[in-house]
Amino acid sequence: MLKVNKLDHCFGGLRAIANFNLTVHENGIYGVIGPNGAGKTTLFNLISGIFKPTQGEIIFDGKKISGCKPHEIAKLGVARTFQNLRLFNDLTVTENVRVGILNRQSNKTWRDTILDYTASDSRQDDIIQRLLDLVGISVRSADKAGSLPYGMQRKLEIARALATQPKLLLLDEPAAGMNPKEVMGLVDLIRSAKREFNLTIILIEHQLRLVEALCEEVTVMNFGQVIARGTLAEVQNDKTVIKAYLGEGEVG
Amino acid sequence: MFSRYGTLKNAMCGLGLVALLLLPFIIPTFWLRIFTGVSLWVGLALSWNMIGGYMGYISFGHGAFFGVGAYATALVMAHTPIPFGIAILISGTLTYLFARMVGYLTFRLNGTYFAIGTWAFAEMMRQVVLLLPFTGGSYGMRLPPVVNEGFFYYVMLALAVAVLIFSYFIFEKSSFGLKVKSVREEETAAQTLGIDVEKVKNQVFALSGLFPGVIGGAYAYWITYIHPDSVLGPLIADQMVVMVLLGGIGTVFGPVIGASLMYIGNRIIWVTWGDSSSYLVILGLAICFIIRFLPEGLIKLPIRESLRRIGVGARQAIPNEEVR
Structure with missing residues (x-):
């Protein structure tokens, strides 16, 4: 491939x-x-x-x-993570993953972009929840990404990359x-992510x-x-x- | 929780709006002109905040969009029978396209170089206006005077509110706003997540150039006399930057607070000490003080917490509450 x-x-x-x-x-x-x-x-x-x-x-x-x-x-x-973490530190964990999801709606019109209130899209929320559960950081979903401990930041990068499908x-x-x-x-996490996606x-x-x-x-x-x-x-x-x-x- | 909180907030907003609408009937013309100025600067500061705050690119060229807008409206109204309302829209379209062009060229630069690049463009526009045969050079241009302070107050207020609503929905509520913030936080990561970084940057820059053009047009018709130093001088862009920093960069209400306080302060000094540039000294000290002790601006003062308890002020830091 x-x-x-x-x-x-x-x-x-x-x-x-x-x-x-x-x-x-x-x-x-x-x-x-x-x-x-x-x-x-x-x-x-x-x-x-x-x-x-x-x-x-x-x-x-x-x-x-x-x-x-x-x-x-x-x-x-093609999605990737970074060796020296590149998270959106000032955005929340949820928002970090949501940025990845935006990639899926490539053929949206300008009107959709304006009228799509990110906060109220329940289908997106489900996807985010699932990804955060998968990597095991859903308890911190409302925190700023920059405030997470190092290990969780690595997992968030994986979740964010997976969000792009x-x-x-x-x-x-x-x-x-x-x-x-x-x-x-992490081995288990990578295995289950590979299987699921x-x-x-x-x-x-x-x-x-x-x-x-x-x-x-x-x-x-x-x-x-x-x-x-x-x-x-x-x-x-x-x-x-x-x-x-x-x-x-x-x-x- | 939402209903009680929301009702109180809506009531406060409604009251505030009614007060603003009734202002021309309550206060003397002198103060009304000052409030017209406040609206003008709120609009400009919010426009600058789009590129400087949400996008994280410090532009020192935004004075040029204001000035080009002012000259465009002046020229259109001096040479054609096109009415004011359409003339300012022409100004806005023109500065939007102008910003697209400037953005296309300057976004090859980063950080300080971007700031210098935009500043150079603004300076270039001032020189162009000085040299062109139909702009009156350093004598400036005069428009047919309309003495109706109430009208201009409402125009500026409407523009400021329009920019405020636009900022709120586009940058705080839409997925486009999330894209913009992600590019500000980490360009490389945003790219690898499928975001066309160049396109987003250009769109934001063009949008942030659109409103100063319209506002500049309205300013020209209000003041009726413009010249290169008054609408294209570097101080216009500088003040936008300082107002946003003072109030709180990258927030919706920060620029509103910063612009209001700074413009009113400026006028009070002007009233008490006459037309001198002494306020620039105070301004300079204020900037040092803010950058040193309050880098996130006045909006991050603890006062905000207590205000929020009674239902006023920005809540953008807690997105989870919006869901319910």
Whole structure:
């Protein structure tokens, strides 16, 4: 459903993504791991349209999306979360999710937009309630997003992304800063979200516990390139991967 | 809970409106002119608040929309038999389109650069008006005088109330308003949720340029004499910014409070000390004080809580109550 072909992206002279290929099939969970600065988040920024690739193409559902604007890609069914949270801090939890829902009504007229009082739409309220229940933060629905504890903010980002009814969900370090117990909770959450919304997921993660529990295929990146691909057990024993993480051993 | 609270609130609003409508029959012309000015500035401050408050883009170019509106109405009424009511609508349409164009160019800029860009546009318009052959240059333009203070009071009041209602429904109640706020809070996230950020920014800027154009047109006909410094000077945009900051940025009633207090204060100083620029010194000190101690504006004073208990003031911070 997603195909990344010979993707290149340069920041000035730095080649952040180099000849990158990835094929994603429907209903899978794919992991992307790699040392810091390997280009993982850049990859997400390219898929979601925040950056335009220098070369190469990204095909989603048979349509070329590289070069499209972020909101166009979002409307096609790609949603994402951010590594360094990007919530609407001054809006309430409910409002944050509601912004995601607006995406669904793309062909509304100008008149509907004015006359649709956001506060009184019960159908929207049901959807929001369901999403907040799913991620387990409905008790805080009236609070400002910025006032939530870190873990809840991460979950709110997931709820907000799900509100756009995506086919493909990109999770950028969803477990960052979580303890082992919270990580297992997140694994359950991602599984049930995938089941309920029939999602395909790509996730970037440093916590291998989460990758191990969820991902069928793992891509290891370093310096913008794929250095290994396979199941987690396979890549963990790969020589290049060990080298990338630990550096080359000294002889002697 | 809603009914009792709502009835009281509606009663207060109704009383206030009746008082405002009866004002021309109660107070002397001198004060009526001051209240006309209050309405004018409330309208302008609310317009600026659309882009500065809800969108989070600080524009120093909004004086230009006021000035262009004033000149457009003056030109239309001087050269054609088109009546006042239609002339100000022409002004509004013109400044709306003008804002679309300015927005298209300046929204490539961010933060401070946007502020400077809009300011440069405003300054450009002042120079254009000085140079054009049909605007009277630095001599300005004169309109046929109409001495009817009551009429202008009602016109300005109607415009101010229109902008207020428009702000309330568009920015506080509609899904468009939610889009705008989400863009203000986090542009990148808003984009990835399917919001066309560029389009939203341009729409808001154009809307916030529409009303100053209409108000500017009404001002020209009221004052009957306009010149580049009086309608296109930088102080007009500056005052809009300060009024909104004083009252409370990004709220519906903040700009109303800020504009009323500042304009009345300005006039009181003018009455007591004559026409001097000394009030600018006081204004400057007031800005420092507000930014330092009350960055959210007067509307966030604890007074608001007690007012709310008796049913006055904005309640935008508690959206859940609207559902019931």
